[in-house]
Amino acid sequence: MLYRTKGTCAQAIQIEAEDGIIKSVQFIGGCSGNTAGISRLVAGMKVDDVIRLLEGTTCGTKPTSCPDQLARALKELKAAQ
Numbered sequence: 001m002l003y004r005t006k007g008t009c010a011q012a013i014q015i016e017a018e019d020g021i022i023k024s025v026q027f028i029g030g031c032s033g034n035t036a037g038i039s040r041l042v043a044g045m046k047v048d049d050v051i052r053l054l055e056g057t058t059c060g061t062k063p064t065s066c067p068d069q070l071a072r073a074l075k076e077l078k079a080a081q
Contacts, residue, residue, distance in 0.1 A: 001080075003073035007064045010035060013073050020047050022074075030066050038067055047074050 003013045010030030016023040022042050027035035042050050051071045059065035064072075 001073070001077050003069070003076060005066070005069040005073075007062055008059065008066050008069050010066050010069065013066075013070055015070075015073055015077060017047055017074075017077060021045070022047060022050060025070065027066060035066055038070065042070070047078060050074055 001015045001017075003015065005012060008030060010027045012028040014024075014026040014028065016025075022045050025039040025042055027039065051074050053071075054067040055071035055075075057065045057067040057071075
């Protein structure tokens, strides 16, 4: 799934998940060290756990963040299945 982000430095997130488990996450754009770290941390985790942990995370004064956008993308992915 390719999710177009809103309100973050990253432009999109590429997600692969199977049977409720995240296989891989790749951010396009954004702070490369932070997004690479997030991608490694969530690989192998349950989609629902990642949503619970990351949803609502903000970046400075922005109402969202790359982690929050990942949670939103995962919710959209679940809804499409």
